Amino acid sequence: MSRSHDRPARAIPTSLSLSPQVAAYLTTLNGLAEAGGWAGLFGREAPLELEIGFGWDTFLLEQAKTRTSTDFVGIEHDRQRVLALARKAVAVGVNNLRLVWGDALYHLPRMFQPASLHRVYIRFPDPWPKKRHHKHRLLGPEFLRSLFWHIADGGELVAATDDAEYRDFIHDSLVTVVGLHNTTAPRRWLDSAPDLPMSKFETLFRTQGKNVYFFRYARGTGFAPAHAADAAAERSRIPRRVSEMPHVVFSTALELDTLSREFKPFRWREDEVLFKVNELWLASRATGVLLECVIVHDGHDECFYVELANKHDGAVMRVSPIKEAERTELIFRCLAGLARRLLSSFPDLRVSRHNLGAWAPVSVDEQHRPEDFWTERHHGSGHSSVE
Numbered sequence: 001m002s003r004s005h006d007r008p009a010r011a012i013p014t015s016l017s018l019s020p021q022v023a024a025y026l027t028t029l030n031g032l033a034e035a036g037g038w039a040g041l042f043g044r045e046a047p048l049e050l051e052i053g054f055g056w057d058t059f060l061l062e063q064a065k066t067r068t069s070t071d072f073v074g075i076e077h078d079r080q081r082v083l084a085l086a087r088k089a090v091a092v093g094v095n096n097l098r099l100v101w102g103d104a105l106y107h108l109p110r111m112f113q114p115a116s117l118h119r120v121y122i123r124f125p126d127p128w129p130k131k132r133h134h135k136h137r138l139l140g141p142e143f144l145r146s147l148f149w150h151i152a153d154g155g156e157l158v159a160a161t162d163d164a165e166y167r168d169f170i171h172d173s174l175v176t177v178v179g180l181h182n183t184t185a186p187r188r189w190l191d192s193a194p195d196l197p198m199s200k201f202e203t204l205f206r207t208q209g210k211n212v213y214f215f216r217y218a219r220g221t222g223f224a225p226a227h228a229a230d231a232a233a234e235r236s237r238i239p240r241r242v243s244e245m246p247h248v249v250f251s252t253a254l255e256l257d258t259l260s261r262e263f264k265p266f267r268w269r270e271d272e273v274l275f276k277v278n279e280l281w282l283a284s285r286a287t288g289v290l291l292e293c294v295i296v297h298d299g300h301d302e303c304f305y306v307e308l309a310n311k312h313d314g315a316v317m318r319v320s321p322i323k324e325a326e327r328t329e330l331i332f333r334c335l336a337g338l339a340r341r342l343l344s345s346f347p348d349l350r351v352s353r354h355n356l357g358a359w360a361p362v363s364v365d366e367q368h369r370p371e372d373f374w375t376e377r378h379h380g381s382g383h384s385s386v387e
Contacts, residue, residue, distance in 0.1 A: 046071045052122045060072050082101040110238060157216070254346065257286055273333070297330060
């Protein structure tokens with residue numbers, strides 16, 4: 001579908017509507033990489049603790065206020081909850097707290113080095129009580145193995161639930177992971193954590209007369225050798241980060257009206273990665289178009305926008321700044337696919353320069369032609385295909 005207006009309203013970056021004080025508490029993958037890691041971001045070397053799924057609770061903020069020698073990070077998938085806690089942090093003025101909006105399964109191996117966390121809190125995650133939804137439960141063996149790879153030897157996971165069935169699921173998952181130590185043994189779980197403040201959920205559940213179950217497991221010295229191969233395989237699937245964003249310069253102008261009129265959503269696959277181009281917007285004066293692109297990889301959808309604009313006698317294709325995109329090799333591969341599409345669609349189009357490097361379309365500098373489109377360009381052992 002093509003639309004004729006300047007840009008999609010939902011593409012406006014969240015930072016534009018935030019005060020600098022609130023934005024300072026928000027951390028992205030790009031921002032963390034630019035800072036050189038958590039020590040660079042916090043400006044010091046200190047013990048690092050993480051809460052996954054902090055919701056509307058202020059537990060993490062209270063910890064940051066009272067334990068100033070420790071740095072705290074929270075990951076939450078709901079943007080409004082992230083912003084709510086960030087605004088409360090501004091009011092309090094703590095400087096040892098950072099918040100991440102996103103999925104923990106995706107961000108954990110990308111944001112934390114092995115054995116870098118001293119403690120992780122996962123309190124009252126969704127129990128997904130229906131059997132057909134059990135696959136969505138967070139605290140399964142696979143996730144726990146990944147999580148504890150990022151916890152230091154002797155570091156601790158504190159998990160809590162009010163659901164008896166989920167309690168048993170968590171217990172069974174923990175005992176299957178080699179190299180963990182139940183710090184509350186011989187008890188399988190506790191009914192309280194007196195050294196920690198109660199969360200809103202815990203207070204609510206106790207008011208309702210419900211039982212609450214706490215698990216406290218530490219990583220032992222035998223964990224790393226038992227899971228090194230699995231951890232290496234997981235890290236090998238993470239796309240390589242890049243220091244710049246891709247661009248392609250064409251020596252001839254693009255027929256933007258034709259592109260807008262004939263546009264249809266398309267997609268292609270390269271090995272384990274799916275690239276999609278969903279929508280196109282034509283600028284009001286037909287000087288440029290905006291493409292909505294999505295990269296699907298490792299269970300995560302990365303949405304970003306690509307600008308195509310005529311400049312003087314040529315045209316430029318680049319990643320739009322209106323929404324931050326994670327800087328990885330997948331962005332280069334996506335723009336390489338778009339370049340192939342354009343060269344196939346417009347026989348007179350010529351490329352004058354690009355920074356696609358190894359991801360450049362086959363013979364792009366020799367003006368890649370339609371018969372090569374979607375072919376000859378393979379990554380790894382698989383094949384590229386269009387869906």
